Amino acid sequence: MRDVAIIGVGMAKWGELWEKSLRTVFVESALLALEDAGLDRLDSIVVGCMSSGLFVGQEHLCSLFSDYLGKNPVPAARVESACSSGGVALRQGFFEVASGMADIVLVGGVEKMTDVTGCEATYALGTAADQEYEGYHGLTFPALYAMMAVAHMHKYGTTREQMAMVAVKNHDNGSKNPLAQFPVKISVEAVLNSVLVADPLRILDCSPITDGAAAVVLCPAEMAGRFKKPPVRVAGSGQASDTIALSSRKDLCAIESTTVAARKALAMAGRKIEDIHLFEVHDCFTIAEIMVMEALGLCPPGAGGKAVEEGLTRIGGRYPVNPSGGLKAKGHPVGATGVAQAVEVVKQLRGEAGARQVKGASRGLTQNMGGTGGSSVVHVFEAM
Amino acid sequence: MPTPSKYWREIPQRFRFEAGKCTRCGHLAFPPRLVCPVCGNREFAPHKLAETGKLLTYTIVRVAPGSFEDEAPYAVGIAQLADGVKLTAQVVDCAFADLKVGMDVRLEFRKMSEDGPAGVISYGYKFVPA
Numbered sequence: 001m002r003d004v005a006i007i008g009v010g011m012a013k014w015g016e017l018w019e020k021s022l023r024t025v026f027v028e029s030a031l032l033a034l035e036d037a038g039l040d041r042l043d044s045i046v047v048g049c050m051s052s053g054l055f056v057g058q059e060h061l062c063s064l065f066s067d068y069l070g071k072n073p074v075p076a077a078r079v080e081s082a083c084s085s086g087g088v089a090l091r092q093g094f095f096e097v098a099s100g101m102a103d104i105v106l107v108g109g110v111e112k113m114t115d116v117t118g119c120e121a122t123y124a125l126g127t128a129a130d131q132e133y134e135g136y137h138g139l140t141f142p143a144l145y146a147m148m149a150v151a152h153m154h155k156y157g158t159t160r161e162q163m164a165m166v167a168v169k170n171h172d173n174g175s176k177n178p179l180a181q182f183p184v185k186i187s188v189e190a191v192l193n194s195v196l197v198a199d200p201l202r203i204l205d206c207s208p209i210t211d212g213a214a215a216v217v218l219c220p221a222e223m224a225g226r227f228k229k230p231p232v233r234v235a236g237s238g239q240a241s242d243t244i245a246l247s248s249r250k251d252l253c254a255i256e257s258t259t260v261a262a263r264k265a266l267a268m269a270g271r272k273i274e275d276i277h278l279f280e281v282h283d284c285f286t287i288a289e290i291m292v293m294e295a296l297g298l299c300p301p302g303a304g305g306k307a308v309e310e311g312l313t314r315i316g317g318r319y320p321v322n323p324s325g326g327l328k329a330k331g332h333p334v335g336a337t338g339v340a341q342a343v344e345v346v347k348q349l350r351g352e353a354g355a356r357q358v359k360g361a362s363r364g365l366t367q368n369m370g371g372t373g374g375s376s377v378v379h380v381f382e383a384m
Numbered sequence: 385m386p387t388p389s390k391y392w393r394e395i396p397q398r399f400r401f402e403a404g405k406c407t408r409c410g411h412l413a414f415p416p417r418l419v420c421p422v423c424g425n426r427e428f429a430p431h432k433l434a435e436t437g438k439l440l441t442y443t444i445v446r447v448a449p450g451s452f453e454d455e456a457p458y459a460v461g462i463a464q465l466a467d468g469v470k471l472t473a474q475v476v477d478c479a480f481a482d483l484k485v486g487m488d489v490r491l492e493f494r495k496m497s498e499d500g501p502a503g504v505i506s507y508g509y510k511f512v513p514a
Contacts, residue, residue: 134472135449138452248470
């Protein structure tokens with residue numbers, strides 16, 4: 001197996017991009033990644049996208065994106081794993097380069113979510129749950145995470161304010177990210193007074209509906225010195241699954257697929273969690289970030305809320321989490337999220353993250369998950 | 385409009401609360417499945433779910449997906465039944481303020497939704513306070 005490096009990253013501004021179509025959103029970020037790498041040659045494209053069929057009525061992205069990127073007959077493959085589609089796409093691109101099947105691979109992630117109404121978007125996202133035994137009963141994603149929050153509060157005493165602090169921290173970080181959908185600071189009071197979506201989660205506990213894309217260019221590590229920017233090695237990749245229905249989990253307060261995926265990725269990289277300098281994790285809801293911190297081992301099970309309160313995960317804390325602003329402030333175009341996490345880590349390890357730079361960072365980790373943790377994918381990155 | 389087969393084939397689980405009991409390790413699978421997730425066995429005996437249990441967690445859905453838009457707000461929860469099976473359903477006949485973790489609930493057969501004036505009326509189970 002060959003070592004793999006990221007030699008280019010690209011992400012255009014995220015938001016409600018009414019003037020841009022799915023293909024334009026994708027191609028813009030893909031071109032930025034190719035320009036960043038300073039190359040135009042591609043062997044293969046992998047695209048993470050959850051539900052272009054439900055959001056814009058378009059499938060067959062493999063042909064569409066290769067075509068509109070001007071790269072026919074370069075092959076492309078679409079990867080779907082709900083909200084972890086982007087992270088799993090990165091892993092597939094990694095496999096292509098590591099195996100020797102391709103040298104230069106563009107991995108993109110994209111979602112165009114604002115062409116449908118809020119109710120339709122809620123339905124489309126809900127298809128990541130068990131449609132026959134959760135969706136049938138009127139469950140939504142906020143509802144599933146709200147039930148995890150209620151269980152976590154009951155078992156561990158996690159407070160409403162601690163959850164709000166996750167959103168406040170991520171918006172603080174996101175306010176320094178010009179590409180974020182909501183680069184604005186918010187207060188704990190604003191979170192606690194925002195409208196209820198699924199009790200106890202309020203709108204400011206939830207990641208937004210976003211149009212956006214992100215892309216990275218991979219190549220064998222031995223070739224990586226030939227390009228414009230300092231390369232970043234993909235040192236470890238791990239993925240794991242768990243039950244589709246939340247009710248079937250052994251523990252409603254634990255995201256086991258993340259624990260397993262992280263263990264695999266860290267073992268491959270030959271690192272421990274203490275060796276990592278920054279984390280981009282899947283804060284689709286504030287409670288999710290707390291549970292992911294615990295699943296990764298940044299703190300003991302049940303201690304996530306307290307750790308947020310004590311500043312463990314702020315930039316400048318022991319374990320900075322979501323310096324980009326996370327899904328909460330940066331936005332969550334579901335298929336793009338896992339790739340955008342890698343984009344942020346690469347910028348951080350190159351020292352290109354501006355006002356939100358984690359000083360001296362040379363190792364980063366991304367954690368991206370689908371559904372309520374039915375799938376998780378973790379990558380470890382190291383500056384070369 | 386979905387075809388009736390989508391609802392009809394789930395009747396054993398939704399109308400009669402039928403689960404599968406692994407003939408080797410005794411694991412109760414609801415909904416029924418072909419492979420035991422615990423021991424890998426592929427043989428199951430029919431098992432009727434216990435109809436009482438305790439609420440493990442709950443929430444109130446205030447922003448609903450399309451087909452439930454007119455019903456919001458409504459409560460949903462996960463309960464563990466007396467036989468150990470955990471499942472998700474709406475919690476009805478209960479004021480939101482009375483919902484709490486650990487409360488006793490009972491499974492009841494209820495109407496779920498109507499697919500327009502001429503479509504399929506679908507049924508299933510909901511939790512009510514016991």
